Amino acid sequence: MIKLTNVHKSFGPQKVLDGLDLSIPAGQITAIIGPSGEGKSVLIKHMIGLLKPDNGAIEVDGESILGLRRQHLNRVREKFGMLFQGAALFDSMNVFDNVAFPLREKTKLSKDEIRARVLSALEDVGLKNVERKFTDELSGGMKKRVGLARALLLKPKIILFDEPTTGLDPIIKRAIHQLIRDTHAKFGFTAVIVSHEIPAIFDIAQNVAMLYKGKILQFGTTDEVRTSSHPVVRQFISGDLDGPIQMV
Ligand SMILES: Nc1ncnc2c1ncn2[C@@H]1O[C@H](COP(=O)(O)OP(=O)(O)OP(=O)(O)O)[C@@H](O)[C@H]1O
Secondary structure, three states: OEEEEEEEEEEOOEEEEEEEEEEEOOOOEEEEEOOOOOOHHHHHHHHOOOOOOOEEEEEEOOEEOOOOOHHHHHHHHOOEEEEOOOOOOOOOOEHHHHHHHHHHHHOOOOHHHHHHHHHHHHHHOOOOOOOOOEHHHOOHHHHHHHHHHHHHHOOOOEEEEEOOOOOOOHHHHHHHHHHHHHHHHHHOOEEEEEOOOOOHHHHOOOEEEEEEOOEEEEEEEHHHHHOOOOHHHHHHHHOOOOOOOOOO
């Protein structure tokens, strides 16, 4: 479904991805874990063509996304929904207009149809009677829900989540994780979730990929990674200060 082969990416002298190989299975939830600053956000930005590799191949549904003309790349991007770190809502719009935005931009649906779809998407994420509120009146957890409603609206085949629970309290974190799991069960999209929520993320992901020193150090089912014998993976998951991962 999403396949990266021998991907290299540097920013000036800093090598971030160093011959990375990764295949994201279709229709499943895959978590990407790894130390801060290793390039997890850079990696998912490559999947949707927001960053271009210096070298390597990237395919979505068997089609290379490199070297595509803008129009063609936009068509590939329509397969994706995204929930980035700050939920990326527009402050100047209320909740309804934020969620309706992609429908107004990308479809010719009637006002009534847009209204029905927006309210149904908000209901899917457990939000009712908030559509007139402005985003600065919402809590962090509500913002994430609105972002997820917007990401779900165009029924994407793939949703990329970049740290969807960062900065939220433990109960809201769990609620957002459950919501991702429930909406995934309902809609069956391919999910890629960058997350530091260990071990909580293991309860919702089917696969885990650990990024370390520019490569995928281990990719496997959640159980395989949870019980990994690799010293780096073990140290990272357990949060031990002692081990091969050096603090700087
Ligand atoms: N557009 C850019 N220009 C220059 N450097 C960048 C750019 N984007 C990312 N980087 C650098 O690439 C490295 C990896 O960043 P990235 O945000 O992908 O890390 P991460 O693994 O997602 O980190 P965290 O877990 O802390 O969110 C960082 O050193 C960052 O400064």
